[in-house]
Structure formats: C-alpha cells, structure tokens
Amino acid sequence: QSYNKKTFLAGDLLPVDVVCLKSYVDDEKIWKKITTQTERAVNSRDSCAICGERSHLDAVLRNGGVRLPRCACRADDVKGLTYPIIQKSNSLSAPRDNQVFHEPPSAIDCERYFYQELIEHDGAVYEV
Secondary structure (H helix, E strand, C coil): CCCHHHHHHHHCCCCCCCCCCCCCCCHHHHHHHHHCCCCCEEEHHHHHHHEHHHHHHHHHHCCCCCCCCCCEEEHHHHHCCCCCEEECCCCCCCCCCEEEEECCCCCCCCCCCCEEEECCCCCCCCCC
C-alpha cells in the first residue's frame, strides 16, 4: 500500500511485510513509528546505501520475498519483458524522467536506466 504521512502515522504496521520509504526519510515521527512497530524498514538510515540504485533495491526486495513487477538488468532482457514497460532513472536520487514504451526502446542503457513492466491498475499500488 502507499500512504501519505498522515495515514502512515495513523495506521498499524504490524501486518506490514516491509516498509520502504519514498519520502519522509529524515522525519523522526516516521522513524519512531517504524522502530516501535517493526524492524522491516528497507531503507533505514543505517542501510541507505543499498537504496542508491533501483536495480539493487529491486534485487534486495525480491530476495526478501516482496512481489514486484518483472524488470530487466541486462539489455537483452528488456526485449523479453511484457509491454508496456516503464523506463526510470536507475539512480533513486536522479530527477524523474520516466518514459513508457509499448515496444522495445531503440537505445537500451541498463547502467543509466531501470526497466520494469508497467502494471495496469488492478486495485493495488506497485512502486519501486
């Protein structure tokens, strides 16, 4: 699920498998809630280095059993994804210049970009 700060602070984290913060990383109220209810924060301040690249974070989440849309780490694998796909900057700190492709892009750069199958809205929120 995806929460804003208000709903996150009011919610119950006990049934949550993993917390991955997209925002509020430096917010003490958020961290107090996480540390009192769960130890499963992927991008904790102590381990934030693992979250620098989307491809690395995707691998960490998959190894932890988190269900994610399929992605490609090599150019040859991009063509094998189910289209449409989304191209995102591989660096989580880079500006958002996401593009959606309905067929393989003419130029594939897996060092700079992260390629992931685009999930049509099915009532759930999928984010990486």
